[in-house]
Amino acid sequence: MTNHPLFAMAAAQSESNHSGVPEEGAEGLVAEARGAWVLYQGCWLRPPAAQSVMIVQEHFEARPDDTFLLTFPKCGTTWLKALAFTVTNRSCHAVTGDGHPLLSRHPQDLVPFLEAPYRQLHPLADLEKLASPRLLSTHMPLTLLPPCMSSLGCRIVYLCRNPKDVFVSLWQFISKVNADYTMDKAFELFSDGVCPYGPIWEHNLGFWKKSIAESDRVLFLKYDEMMAEPVKHVLMLAKFLCVPFTEEEVSRGVVEDVVHLCSFDKLRSVPVNSSGVTDRIGGVPMENSSYFRTGKVGDWENHLTEEMAKKLDAIVEEKLRGSGLMF
Numbered sequence: 292m293t294n295h296p297l298f299a300m301a302a303a304q305s306e307s308n309h310s311g312v313p314e315e316g317a318e319g320l321v322a323e324a325r326g327a328w329v330l331y332q333g334c335w336l337r338p339p340a341a342q343s344v345m346i347v348q349e350h351f352e353a354r355p356d357d358t359f360l361l362t363f364p365k366c367g368t369t370w371l372k373a374l375a376f377t378v379t380n381r382s383c384h385a386v387t388g389d390g391h392p393l394l395s396r397h398p399q400d401l402v403p404f405l406e407a408p409y410r411q412l413h414p415l416a417d418l419e420k421l422a423s424p425r426l427l428s429t430h431m432p433l434t435l436l437p438p439c440m441s442s443l444g445c446r447i448v449y450l451c452r453n454p455k456d457v458f459v460s461l462w463q464f465i466s467k468v469n470a471d472y473t474m475d476k477a478f479e480l481f482s483d484g485v486c487p488y489g490p491i492w493e494h495n496l497g498f499w500k501k502s503i504a505e506s507d508r509v510l511f512l513k514y515d516e517m518m519a520e521p522v523k524h525v526l527m528l529a530k531f532l533c534v535p536f537t538e539e540e541v542s543r544g545v546v547e548d549v550v551h552l553c554s555f556d557k558l559r560s561v562p563v564n565s566s567g568v569t570d571r572i573g574g575v576p577m578e579n580s581s582y583f584r585t586g587k588v589g590d591w592e593n594h595l596t597e598e599m600a601k602k603l604d605a606i607v608e609e610k611l612r613g614s615g616l617m618f
């Protein structure tokens with residue numbers, strides 16, 4: 292699978308940076324490439340991620356007590372990982388302790404990423420060694436998730452964000468390593484749904500509907516709302532993760548301590564997050580600090596023209612119409 296010819300073709304197309312003619316391929320891959328992405332089962336992915344997704348779909352063995360942190364890229368994955376890790380591990384790692392793992396490890400590395408690039412080199416068997424209940428993360432849309440996750444009743448914390456802020460965050464992130472990813476080019480692609488794990492509206496809608504149908508299994512969160520009321524959301528998260536705060540913890544201010552430890556300013560200042568370079572995407576080493584840019588709601592206003600904002604709003608509104616989901 293790792294040397295699947297369709298991936299080689301898609302990778303070549305992606306490198307030559309032109310739209311390929313859609314062509315039905317094996318295993319659900321449509322060998323259509325745009326920008327750096329290939330379309331796999333209706334979802335745009337970079338070839339290394341698509342390969343890893345295929346491996347996960349075939350070989351990942353879920354457990355009924357697994358919880359998945361599920362995000363579209365740039366919606367606050369790093370923050371959610373920090374919060375969920377801190378909340379679930381607070382009995383062994385005191386939130387205010389000097390030795391807390393968040394002070395020495397990047398939040399991205401504290402919760403394993405299911406479709407990590409090069410899964411062929413980093414076997415899923417490593418995840419089998421983890422003790423239950425496991426906390427895992429993924430960016431996969433509902434349609435790509437391995438069926439065992441649903442049949443076993445695994446729980447999902449889904450975090451989404453205003454698509455205009457997601458676009459700006461993504462463009463800033465990718466353009467650091469790809470000079471061709473200009474604002475105009477990125478916007479055209481994003482508006483067509485072409486970006487990692489895109490289209491974003493399909494991603495959001497899938498989990499929105501699931502959270503309505505199975506509210507005990509899917510907790511649907513919005514970045515903007517979490518930023519506005521972090522304490523309320525940490526309480527909600529802990530309850531959903533089956534580790535609710537006791538009254539005594541609440542009165543001691545532990546919830547506020549969690550919010551502080553995982554805050555943008557605190558995490559950004561930790562040396563392991565403010566320095567160094569790591570390849571978490573697959574062949575694209577990124578500065579650890581690039582996961583901490585502004586951490587603001589509404590930063591799109593500083594980057595998008597009025598016309599762009601209106602266009603994206605109109606697309607998103609049309610795609611989400613009737614669902615009850617709004618940004």
Ligand code: A3P
Nearest residue numbers: 365366367368369370460554555583584585586
């Ligand atoms: P901006 O680029 O808008 O600043 P992800 O973790 O999914 O890659 O998302 C990255 C976005 O989350 C970035 O947004 C980043 O600054 C923001 N972020 C990272 N850590 C955060 C935190 N602790 N609190 C709030 N936002 C955070």
